[in-house]
Amino acid sequence: MSTTTYSNDSLPESLLPSERITEFCRYLRESGMQTTTHDVELLTEVLILAGGAVSAKRVESLWRPVVCRSLKEWRAWSELFQLFWFPHKTKGTVKVTGSTRRSRHLREMIERSQSMTESGPGSAPVVGDAPAVSDEMQEQDQQPKSAGGASVVDPLDRDYESQWMPADLTLLERIARSVRTQLLTVPTRRWRMSDRGRTLDLRKTSQSMIRLAGDGLIPHWRAHRRETPQIVMVIDVSRSMESYAAFYLRLARAFARLLPVRVFVFHVRYAEISEFLRRDNPQIQEKIDAVTAGFQGGTKIASSLKSICFDDKAVSLNRRTRVWVFSDGYDTDEPTALRDVLKRIRGRGATIEWFYPNKTVVGMSRCVRLAHDLVKNWYSAGNLSEIDLSLRQLR
Amino acid sequence: MDNQLQVALQSIRTKLFQFDYLCDEQLASSVHLAIELKRPLLLEGDAGVGKTALAQALAGMVGRPLIRLQCFEGLDHHDAVYEWNYGRQLTEIRLAEAASQRVDSSSIYSKEFLIQKPILKALQESTGAVLLIDEIDRSDEAFEAYLLEALSDYQVSIPELGTVRSEIIPIVVLTSNGTRDLSDALRRRCLYHYIEYPDVSREADILRLKVPDANRRLIEQAAQFVSTLRKEDLEKKPGIAESIDWLKALMLCGFQSMPDDPHLIRGSLSCLIKTARDRVDVNDDILQRLLA
Known part of the structure; x- marks a missing residue:
């Protein structure tokens, strides 16, 4: 490598070779890429293969397939390469917005968080940088809730606003991934061929006997096909849940990317947003913003659950279905309506689990207290660490 | 020395072009490294961007037989090795x-x-081979783990025979549509390339190559239309294969250039739009905007 020379606009000579490449790999690792010591060897080998005097642009394109292992890394590569080898060429930008007051619109929150992230780690949002809460709401929160609505406490112990776009979902995806592994897969009636199966597939085994002219047989084994439970996430986006809805939507997005999940949002009406959450398109922000717009009061949990589970386009409820309700339990339906609808859901074999931002279940509304025994598990989900802890308990 | 590399990359692009595959410089670099470093090339990208086509063109380029293993759920070494x-x-x-x-x-x-079976055949091929492991994400994780030995050491272990090593290392291309996460172990053993949708000019070049009889203006307009359509919020974005089909359909309808009236092209849009919801979403207003 000592014979390697670089042409104009090539990597600075003083920076080469292997020590600097090692540093570069360390920098990539610190930036979230999974480089190993073997990659240092590979990058060096690529340089030797290229013949030495190659332009930086060429090195960039040659190293890219070697170092990158996912779309996220592929997209981040050029910027990271430039930042490390040509830091002097990197220009800073300043963004000024006309608004001094925080909006509660999801899109603007995302833009704000992205601009904060772009401006560097030093200016990252402070801990507990929650979505804006109107003055009116803050005043209201000084008073006790009559129907068990969530008090506006800071739902966050970490920055989550930057956890929206696919490339930024790492933290929440980690939670979703661990849930995927820990959820017990349910055996279905269908069979699949499996060498580790314990049931003999008589048809295939007899066919093998014919193939061998009756002189022997090749045992074929089968096992029940196991499938991950179908999860139905029902997220309350009413006014009393304003501080938590955006957080739950992000969580839903992470789940939707990894698990078979159907996601619904509701206040006095409901809408399904599963498809929006699976798409990597900036326009989905607008669509979800439109769906959740208003954050209206007068939540109808029972009516919404009834429509979601039993009306047209309803979810199919069976013993593989797990209905996860994310709500503070503030309901303007008849107090017994929730109990009735949960009973019907349970009647179809589905499991109901409730994630609440409140401090305790005891303090929740009357309708929730009436339906308490129909919910299999109650999980505290007031902030990211609580939800992480709660989801670890899922079985 | 940069020139030598430039020549090598240009040669790859030219040869792939001879097999009807238009390749950009980054992809040529990835292919060059896969051949020279003898490492598998993992191609990711949306359906219809040309992942499988690259393997086919690559086989033609290096003059080796293409051995294809189509992955599916439940695939095991009896089917693959x-x-x-x-x-x-x-x-x-x-x-x-x-x-x-x-x-x-x-x-x-x-x-x-x-x-x-395909993997063993590729390892044993006397002239070397191009092994295409198509849609690896459809196979089970257990099979993916089984592949690790074959992909890192180019050998497979057969208990009754011992280890079978490859004499001429095959060029291995894996494709994935990203329906599930591949393991880090597999990714680590491969070079990675993500194939994006082409930009308008490149797509026009591809259309010109694949449908040489089409009117030049129609090709450019079709490429522009499809490129803009991909920016819409669609469930299933049209790939290059869909663009080619659509262009052929437009030619069958006798168009020499794109009509202004959206009703005239609505019938042929089934080549591009493949889901019921997208069919509803792409209404006449959107079509009018795209045509404009």
Whole structure:
């Protein structure tokens, strides 16, 4: 490598070779890429293969397939390469917005968080940088809730606003991934061929006997096909849940990317947003913003659950279905309506689990207290660490 | 020295072009490294961006046979690597018994009775091969783990025979549509390339190459239309294969250039739009905007 020379606009000579490449790999690792010591060897080998005097642009394109292992890394590569080898060429930008007051619109929150992230780690949002809460709401929160609505406490112990776009979902995806592994897969009636199966597939085994002219047989084994439970996430986006809805939507997005999940949002009406959450398109922000717009009061949990589970386009409820309700339990339906609808859901074999931002279940509304025994598990989900802890308990 | 590399990359692009594949410089670099470093190339990208087509063109370029393994759920080494020909083995035993001879198990479990499946075939190919492991994300994780030995050491272990090593290392191309996460172990063993949708000019070049009879203006307009359509919020974005089909459909309808009236092209849009919801979402207003 000592014979390697670089042409104009090539990597600075003083920076080469292997020590600097090692540093570069360390920098990539610190930036979230999974480089190993073997990659240092590979990058060096690529340089030797290229013949030495190659332009930086060429090195960039040659190293890219070697170092990158996912779309996220592929997209981040050029910027990271430039930042490390040509830091002097990197220009800073300043963004000024006309608004001094925080909006509660999801899109603007995302833009704000992205601009904060772009401006560097030093200016990252402070801990507990929650979505804006109107003055009116803050005043209201000084008073006790009559129907068990969530008090506006800071739902966050970490920055989550930057956890929206696919490339930024790492933290929440980690939670979703661990849930995927820990959820017990349910055996279905269908069979699949499996060498580790314990049931003999008589048809295939007899066919093998014919193939061998009756002189022997090749045992074929089968096992029940196991499938991950179908999860139905029902997220309350009413006014009393304003501080938590955006957080739950992000969580839903992470789940939707990894698990078979159907996601619904509701206040006095409901809408399904599963498809929006699976798409990597900036326009989905607008669509979800439109769906959740208003954050209206007068939540109808029972009516919404009834429509979601039993009306047209309803979810199919069976013993593989797990209905996860994310709500503070503030309901303007008849107090017994929730109990009735949960009973019907349970009647179809589905499991109901409730994630609440409140401090305790005891303090929740009357309708929730009436339906308490129909919910299999109650999980505290007031902030990211609580939800992480709660989801670890899922079985 | 940069020139030598430039020549090598240009040569790859030219040769792939001869096999009807338009390749950009980054992809040429990835292919060059896959050949020179003898490492598998993992291609990711949306359906219809040309992942499989690259492997086919690559086989033509290097003059090696293309051996294809289509992955599916439940795929195991019997389908992918090897299987013993039990029928022939039994016949051999019967014949030996009839001749009152003793059957040696080593003679029964020899290469003569081995049915080679794609991976073993690619490793054993005397002239070398291009092995395409298509849609690896559809296979089970257990099979993915089984592949690790084959992809890192270019060898497979057959208990009855021992380890079979490749004499001429095949060029391995894996494709994935990203329906599930591949393991880090597999990714680490591969070079990675993500194929994006082409930009308008490149797509026009591809259309020109694939449908040479089409009117030049129609090609440019079609490429522009499809490119803009991809920016819409669609469930299933049209790939290059869909663009080619659509252009052919437009030609069949007798268009020499794109019409202004959206109703005239609505019928042919089934080549581009493949889901019911997208069909509803792309209404006349959107079509009018796209045509404009």
